[in-house]
Amino acid sequence: MTGRLEGKVAIITGAARGQGEAEARHAVAEGASVLLTDVLDAEGEAVAADLGAAAAYRHLDVTSEEEWIAAVADAEERFGPVTVLVNNAGILDFGSIEYQDVEKFRRVIDVNLMGTMIGMKSVTPSMRRAGGGSIINISSNGGIMGLPALGAYVSSKWAVRGLSKTAAMDLGKRGIRVNSLHPGGVDTPMTRLPGQEPNETLFAKSLPMGRFGHVDEIAKVVTFLASDEASYVTGAEWSVDGGATAGDRSLLG
Template identity: 55%
Template structure:
């Protein structure tokens, strides 16, 4: 028996990158998965490749109506949703003064308001399923600050806090809520980043989407005593600076 047999999952930003890896990993473990994304062509292609275990639903995470439609399609096709991965996100670079209010709000809308809307939309379905697991994909930027990423950092710290509040609100319904904090992962979002940013990490390389997906499977299937918790997949990036440690010897 596979670890997610009979489970119905909804994965946002599921057409590529970490989301695609999570979709594939969940299907491999026996789940039926609804892929949502604004990238229609990529989403449909992934659904065609996977087959009957997947459904693609074009959706913008900032739209309450799109969330309602995605959950309704999931229930109509597969049954009540018991797994939600809030993975969709965007990043904008700029210092506090360089970032205009419209950009700041847009980042928060996608990265923070979107997951909040998703949890609201999926909670009744999870109750019908008898419980569930929500994974909010934050970032190491939800654990520490980064220059020129004020909007992104604010959104990911906010998502970390929202996770804890949701874990408390939904515990009575048998719904666990955890946050996942990837470090530098090789995805389209990080395609322009210099590999040198990993030089001071204990594991001095970019991670893969599959490594994050394996964490998601563990949290969905095995971490039955964890809720409101942070799980870091970052090559040790948040442990501190190896360079400073070496200079102190």
Template identity: 45%
Template sequence: MTGPRLAGKVALITGATGGIGAATAELFAREGARLMITDVAEGPLRELASTIEALGAEVAAARLDVSSVREWQEVIGLVRERFGRLNVLVNLAGIVDWPGIEDTAEDAWDRVIDVNQKGTWLGMKAAMPLLRASGNASVINTSSVLGIVGSGAAAAYQASKGAVRLLSKTAAVEYARQGVRVNSVHPGVIATPMIQELLDEQGDQQPDIQRTPMRRAGRAEEVAPAYLFLACDDSSFVTGAEFVIDGGLTAY
């Protein structure tokens, strides 16, 4: 009988209080990881830390705006001080803006790119020295099905998630011989706080759900196991890959 799949590993998760973030953090805790959880929402972050502690896992929590170089440096310093190493980086923090090309405001464009695209790059840049030093590390970046196919809307979001897809691939090539694997996860329509208002308004008639062969939204608990697989040593020969979890949306 094997033990916990993340025993002895230290993982840093951004956007940890979102639906997928919380599900991933709790799953990692049950699988033996020591966790640094981060988010800009400090109240929910404290609540999540308490939940993880109740699972018997070691956890530290810190506010992190992923678009800030200074805050990334501070969080990595906390990881080094508290845990002494880092094995897994999960870039989950993200925001969405729905308008298309002409209706997207410049400041909204900049904010989405700063969080989703720049934040992913800054996270890898800040964490890479600790990840390389571990000798066996995994970076898991969060893209989207909208980083693979077009929707005719959400211009800034799609641009940022497409960038995360290729940023992950080039990082995978760069660090393949340095003990760091880099992969991307591409969720489809998942019932999380980010899109819950939209789902409440449109229900199963939401266009992307109608395009999904399973005809339903996914659950965060159905996405978290992909992060677990990529974080643990079961995926030791997997790098530069795209993990699509979309109920068949991109199968057409």
């Protein structure tokens, strides 16, 4: 590792497992101090303990503004003003629009969109104290295209993409960069179906790269966007999806 995040203070949501865990591991390896947050406390505590003194864990339900304010204060007290925020926490709910349960739809919007919005709002005063920062909002390939039976998820992820661009415009002069990252087909607990090898699924085979992505392949792009190497990169969308949004590969059979 090259110390690309030396001196950075990061908050990562949904960091107890999956992509968030990998993002936290990469950030610490690159020199950052990281407050890992999630609602899966035992798993989150274990990851933070494994990462040592540069990491700590705190319970944070991203839908609660009160918990966000406390988490930012905690990160600042432990490590100093926050300079990196990764809004990674997210949930899915499957259902065709015909049968969609309204409260479940609302819940997905609440976690994926409202959680991201409250996170950006809560961290901004700390980033201003630091003189700037980088916010990475984890959207999805479903924030660029439609996905069947995923209306709530897709709506939330398109909204995260739009909100990221607006926040980039609102915060650019504060020295705060905001980008959206659009993973697709990454092997995590969210995408694992019982009894199925990810790369044997129809979905994986339909991808231009013909395979699921690894969490490290997402974390490396997050690290770049968090680092000063991306100092002129804001308001942009970063697809890391094995080509899922490149086009329809089935056209030639």
